[in-house]
Amino acid sequence: MRFTKMHGLGNDYIYFDLVSMPMSSIDWQTMAIRLSNRHTGIGGDGIVLIMPSDTCDFRMRIFNADGSEAEMCGNASRCIGKYVFERGLTNKTTLTLETGAGVKTLHLHVSNGEVESVSVEMGKALLEDGLRQEHKRTSSDILPPLFVVNMGNPHAVVMVEGEITDEMVIQLGPRIEKDKRFPAGTNVEFVRVENRKELTMRVWERGSGETMACGTGACASAVAAFAKGLTDNEITVHLRGGDLSIRIDEDWNVLMTGSATFVFDGEVD
Secondary structure, three states: OEEEEEEEOOEEEEEEEOOOOOOOOOOHHHHHHHHHOOOOOOOOOEEEEEEOOOOOOEEEEEEEOOOOEEOOOHHHHHHHHHHHHHOOOOOOOEEEEEEOOEEEEEEEEEEOOEEEEEEEEEEEOEEHHHOOOEOOOOOOOOOOOOEEEEOOOEEEEEEOOOOOOHHHHHHHHHHHHOOOOOOOOOEEEEEEEEEOOEEEEEEEEOOOEEEOOOHHHHHHHHHHHHHOOOOOOEEEEEEOOEEEEEEEOOOOEEEEEEOOEEEEEEEOO
């Protein structure tokens, strides 16, 4: 089985090209657990399948490091854009990608035959109750207020005034991820507003733990900050692995722009 390791701002996945190399009867959940292990496998935040689509240019499936399947990944979608163009699967610079969260449109920014960055039309952000609504706290609730945003996958955004600490991310992150208010689990973002055009974010991803970056999480964080009136609609989000540019229009449609990087190719039994 041939694979390609890629990352978007350090959010690294193991990619299988099922367009060029069709494979069937693979238990991808078990494969994700085995191969994602950084000590005994290839190492990554999960695996991504690049597949043919009946309705779009390509289809994406993504499995987290714990084997669970995710609806969408912004960083992985950018990597797919770079992969399919530079590996000759398409000559288009505007692509449609079928995902578990609907169809996403990718705009490839190409220079000298290389994809330098990708802009992804992430779709409409859905705020809880359609409004700027935070979870109400109860006397027994020990969790901070959460701003809930759906980017095709679930996010709970925690606004932080001071330093975003390891304790917040590593201890609070998994508790919020599995809180009873989120029966299917949720991604958790810890966000500090730097100014009206910049955010700093760390993320605890559902099924993977803390990662270097999360594209949908950056979008959710930007939407939360903008909805609360803390930022403008064009925002740079600083993540541990680098920066993403987020733009929110008047209808809450979100455009995300960032890089994608090849790491290496390999084979695995």
